[in-house]
Amino acid sequence: MNRMRPSVETTTLETDALAVERTLAGDREAFRILVERHSRNVYRLAYRMTGNQHDADEVVQEAFLRAYQKLSQFAARANFGTWVYRIAANYAIDRLRQRKSEDANRALPARETEDGAEMDLMSSVPDAAPSPERLAQSGQLAAKMRLALRELTPAERTAFVMRHWGGSGIEEIAAALNSSASAAKNTVFRSVQKLRKSLEPFVEQRSRAKVMGTEL
């Protein structure tokens, strides 16, 4: 039994490709390997984009369902993890656009009521010594950040999340946005520019407070 271990280790890197091949050959259980291996990473992207667990779960599920349906289009030499990540980003953009449109139609000022969990998560910025003042101020910052991220267009938010939290390259972002590399680069820039405009005064205020010995 143990005699085969080295060959397994040698082929571990190939298991994604093998799982894809086996899934395509009709072995549905093979897809389970891919789901269990990559879903956590996709979840982190989805959560950053949607801002709440419920929507993030839905994005993850839909991404893997779409990956399964499109599996025959997947190039065998490509990286499955990157591919499904891109599908998730793509779906999340659609979902954000849909949400924006729904909110606009209902003239909702924000999604605070529906996404109460999101508010709590966004507000729970790590805080070493949470005095009431600090809590209030960090809560303000969290609210500002939540608002600033929500004000980005879906494409900008996707580009920002993929670039700054996902570590994706411009080409990968361009593929998720269905745009050229230069357009993707511009979208990343615009997202940071908008976030700076919204958050910089508040962040600078924190810096001044820090200098004065009243760090938030």
Next chain:
Amino acid sequence: MKHPKEEELIAYHDGEPAGREAIATHLADCPECQDELARIDAVLAALNTIPVPEPAADYGQRIWQQISPRLPQRRGHWWDFLFREPNAVQWFAPGRLAAAGAIVALVLIAFVVGRFTGPRVVTPLVATDAAKVRERILVMAVGEHLGRSEMVLMELANSGPQNPPQKQVNISSEQRRAEDLLEENRLYRETALEQGDTALAGLLDELERILLDVANSPQQITPAQLQNIRQRIDSRGILFKVRVVGKELQQRGEMGTAPAQPSGSGKTERNKA
């Protein structure tokens, strides 16, 4: 250099390599741009404090449970039973590996027998997609093993004493790698032997002897000892055999499962081996 644009500073902050050196040089002497970069960094650092709840360890299983009933069944094949398992995570459980190993070894034997003895013996299994997938596992493993072995042998064969003959030669690097390769080599040889694949077993046996010699030699050997090892490598053409078989196995693995198209030169090389 004039001040970089905001876009360029953001790209610099992101680690963009283009123009990096020029911006770094400018930043070193420009407090204004240093401040600008610090402001960009402050905003992005603040955004990093937004927490993301870490998914539970069984998150993937939960997602699978939710989506699996919604996955349409793809049309399978009669050989699917070879793969089917209640829990696919256990694909690589020892029992399963033994079975898979036996299947793959059978396929490999057909491949190797054809290579060494003339007319190729092809079992019907070779023609199936499922068999190709399984074959690839061992083909790639043995191919890579032979490729790594070839590198060690090459280095030994080509390393002559660069200094006067009385100096010793350090082969500690080759030695470590030979030790690593030995264990794998034994497994592949035993498997080949159990399956009656004497050609492959013979090649691996010869290789194992050389690897053993190298592994058991002192780290510093005399040029005469090195010459001895080199003669053993040369005398049986082991390096050539390892190269030919290893290369073809690797090519087959890289090509997926399609057998290599025999070219004129390829045939000649195989016959020589």
